[in-house]
Amino acid sequence: xxxxxxxxxxxxxxxxxxxxxxxxxxxxxxxxxxxxxxxxxxxxxxxxxxxxxxxxxxxxxxxxxxxxxxxxxxxxxxxxxxxxxxxxxxxxxxxxxxxxxxxxxxxxxxxxxxxxxxxxxxxxxxxxxxxxxxxxxxxxxxxxxxxxxxxxxxxxxxxxxxxxxxxxxxxxxxxxxxxxxxxxxxxxxxxxxxxxxxxxxxxxxxxxxx
Numbered sequence: 001x002x003x004x005x006x007x008x009x010x011x012x013x014x015x016x017x018x019x020x021x022x023x024x025x026x027x028x029x030x031x032x033x034x035x036x037x038x039x040x041x042x043x044x045x046x047x048x049x050x051x052x053x054x055x056x057x058x059x060x061x062x063x064x065x066x067x068x069x070x071x072x073x074x075x076x077x078x079x080x081x082x083x084x085x086x087x088x089x090x091x092x093x094x095x096x097x098x099x100x101x102x103x104x105x106x107x108x109x110x111x112x113x114x115x116x117x118x119x120x121x122x123x124x125x126x127x128x129x130x131x132x133x134x135x136x137x138x139x140x141x142x143x144x145x146x147x148x149x150x151x152x153x154x155x156x157x158x159x160x161x162x163x164x165x166x167x168x169x170x171x172x173x174x175x176x177x178x179x180x181x182x183x184x185x186x187x188x189x190x191x192x193x194x195x196x197x198x199x200x201x202x203x204x205x206x207x208x209x210x
Contacts, residue, residue, distance in 0.1 A: 019193065029181045044074055075167070077173055096133070
């Protein structure tokens with residue numbers, strides 16, 4: 001009899017907080033988490049756009065400062081994955097052009113060939129791309145001096161112009177704590193439901209055993 005009273009007491013304690021109340025809290029916590037995670041992502045996008053703008057402007061110190069801001073933000077906030085990194089397209093373009101200009105600087109024939117190639121390829125592409133690079137290479141191959149120019153140029157490595165930073169799985173910011181709160185409430189609901197089921201089964205077995 002005392003065991004039955006004890007089981008009923010425990011069941012009463014577990015049922016003090018209604019499941020629907022925990023579900024309401026869970027819904028609120030999920031909304032809060034989604035909001036802060038979204039804000040984290042927006043913060044990343046803003047800093048990535050700042051890097052791209054600095055790259056377009058071409059001031060090296062500003063580019064490095066914006067990259068540092070992006071790295072620091074991404075590394076300390078969850079849900080800020082760059083999805084393949086940010087590419088310094090304009091920096092690569094400038095260095096690519098500079099490499100050919102240096103190679104053709106002391107050779108009028110090579111310089112004329114490269115200018116002719118640019119006039120052919122540039123109108124075909126709205127922006128700098130790997131396709132443009134391939135166009136330049138194929139056009140240079142049509143000229144005897146162009147092949148010599150191409151072989152003497154040390155083209156920049158495109159991979160060095162792509163910067164990617166790792167985002168943590170969990171961060172101690174508003175997003176991180178709201179996600180943790182969501183997980184805790186969800187676990188509480190599972191524990192409560194499981195406890196009620198187990199206690200009811202124990203009461204039922206105890207009742208049949210009498």
